[in-house]
Amino acid sequence: RGMIRGLDKVRVRFAPSPTGRIHLGSLRTALLNYFYFLSSSKHPESAFLLRIEDTDSSRTVIPAREFVEKLQQTFDMFDIKLTPNEPILIQSERLDIYRDTTEKLLSNNQAYRCFCSESRLNVLRNIQKKSKVPIPVYDKHCSTLSQDQILSNLESKIPYTVRLKMNSPTISSSPSSTSFHDLIRGPISFENSTQEDIILIKSNGWPTYHLANVVDDNATDITHVIRGEEWISSTPKHIVLYNYLKLPIPQFAHLPLLLNPDKSKLSKRPTIHKPQKSQGNSTSNVNGKDLNQEEASASVFVDEYISQKDFLPSAVSNYLLTLGWESDKGELFTHGPDNHSCLLHAASTFNLSGLNSSGSIFNPVKLSWFNSQHIKHLANTNPDSLLTSISPQLGLISNTDHRITAMKLLSDRATGLLDFDKRGAYFWNDPDLEQKEGREGRKEGKKEKDKEEEGRKEEEMEELGRELEEIKEWKKEDFWEVVKRRGDEVKRRLRRALTGD
Numbered sequence: 001r002g003m004i005r006g007l008d009k010v011r012v013r014f015a016p017s018p019t020g021r022i023h024l025g026s027l028r029t030a031l032l033n034y035f036y037f038l039s040s041s042k043h044p045e046s047a048f049l050l051r052i053e054d055t056d057s058s059r060t061v062i063p064a065r066e067f068v069e070k071l072q073q074t075f076d077m078f079d080i081k082l083t084p085n086e087p088i089l090i091q092s093e094r095l096d097i098y099r100d101t102t103e104k105l106l107s108n109n110q111a112y113r114c115f116c117s118e119s120r121l122n123v124l125r126n127i128q129k130k131s132k133v134p135i136p137v138y139d140k141h142c143s144t145l146s147q148d149q150i151l152s153n154l155e156s157k158i159p160y161t162v163r164l165k166m167n168s169p170t171i172s173s174s175p176s177s178t179s180f181h182d183l184i185r186g187p188i189s190f191e192n193s194t195q196e197d198i199i200l201i202k203s204n205g206w207p208t209y210h211l212a213n214v215v216d217d218n219a220t221d222i223t224h225v226i227r228g229e230e231w232i233s234s235t236p237k238h239i240v241l242y243n244y245l246k247l248p249i250p251q252f253a254h255l256p257l258l259l260n261p262d263k264s265k266l267s268k269r270p271t272i273h274k275p276q277k278s279q280g281n282s283t284s285n286v287n288g289k290d291l292n293q294e295e296a297s298a299s300v301f302v303d304e305y306i307s308q309k310d311f312l313p314s315a316v317s318n319y320l321l322t323l324g325w326e327s328d329k330g331e332l333f334t335h336g337p338d339n340h341s342c343l344l345h346a347a348s349t350f351n352l353s354g355l356n357s358s359g360s361i362f363n364p365v366k367l368s369w370f371n372s373q374h375i376k377h378l379a380n381t382n383p384d385s386l387l388t389s390i391s392p393q394l395g396l397i398s399n400t401d402h403r404i405t406a407m408k409l410l411s412d413r414a415t416g417l418l419d420f421d422k423r424g425a426y427f428w429n430d431p432d433l434e435q436k437e438g439r440e441g442r443k444e445g446k447k448e449k450d451k452e453e454e455g456r457k458e459e460e461m462e463e464l465g466r467e468l469e470e471i472k473e474w475k476k477e478d479f480w481e482v483v484k485r486r487g488d489e490v491k492r493r494l495r496r497a498l499t500g501d
Helices: 024-040 064-077 095-107 118-130 147-155 209-219 229-244 302-306 313-322 339-349 364-381 383-389 392-396 400-411 419-427 433-445 451-469 476-483 488-499
Strands: 011-014 047-052 111-114 161-164 177-182 186-191 199-201 224-228 251-255
Touching: 011 024, 011 224, 024 047, 024 224, 024 251, 024 313, 024 339, 047 064, 064 302, 095 111, 095 161, 095 199, 095 209, 111 147, 161 229, 177 229, 177 251, 186 229, 199 209, 209 229, 224 229, 229 251, 302 313, 313 339, 313 364, 364 383, 364 400, 383 400, 400 419, 451 476, 451 488
Parallel strands: 011 047, 224 251
Antiparallel strands: 111 161, 161 199, 177 186
16 A cells, blocks of 8 residues: 555665675666666656665674765776766764654654563564474564553663554554565565564664665655565565655565575675686587586675776676576677677666566676677777776787787687786787796606607708798788698697797
């Protein structure tokens, strides 16, 4: 029940806690909110906003304003643009507003003070656990306290929280259930009798997520709340709160989780795994590994992919968007000369109804494949843009044509930006033959004891040299015509002489 905000505009928000490092799941949530904003409305009041939820000290790692700066730097890298002239709300700066709202709920008998100690709550939880209660909930003990008892507790300065009264007697037509339509999952309904009287204000006077998010979404006129599926069970409580406060209710869309290969929720993992080679253009196989079976360990923090300068932001966002969503124009968004054009192309096809409701496995090997495709695309369409993203060493090649040729040659096998340095040093450095000779010499020692055999190989190399000198115009085809007739050992020696590899 309740009022639904008008559909003629789309106002969405990204509302993280200042945890310091930005999780891939958080970036995905920001991208999906932003893309929905771009694709759904041209209304002048539509907006994509940022809010910092810093009322939980256990999740606050860095100051909110510092985190805003960090987020804006990340948004710039991913071409995510906040709507100008819209406020960035910091919840810790709005405590008086939440307290005033709570007082209104208390005066309307839609909330109550709970003086239960932590020890009593623990005993209650243990009793319910032993009784095998499916979902332990608060027993509403303090909801029936008399006014005299409340005043006595306040005078005694007993710490208290403020809880939402899920079935307030002041609501004459209070329904037995709360329902809403999820834009991804369809109709969802909860029996109110199973809903706990959630805490709105903690004993330290600070609000919980439940209260602050409802108040702030209304303050910024949010029309669509797009967030993780872990908040589905909280939504009926939020709707009751909207109704108590006589506020219009936004539409809800709960995003599926990103998962580890074992189907657990994507969590912190120690290292990035990136294959050293990418074979072919198929997304089903990279470096001989089945993408559906790969269980490589990877970091889940954005900075480890971008700050190490190995992944293009456009590739990361492209892959994150395909996790749970399939565009009718394919999975690769490389349809423009730069990252921004690729994002705009993807946004033009995005819709929430196309998202799967089930979780998606994050696969670092497939992310590397996306990265390789974006690298190839930029190398062929906008090499200058790619050059700014990779090693400045390529800039040492003064001849522009040679520089672009080298970039394209390297991009064909690159799965990461660091590959240009690893595999292309011979374009700007003389071969380091001494370093290789030590290892190769030992390796060849057992095979080349016979001086006659060694002499034959030297003769082959000299003969190859003479044939190469006879080439009048150096072209790849003419060069390969001479080299391809030689054995693998000659080819290997030639490559080492030219590249040091």
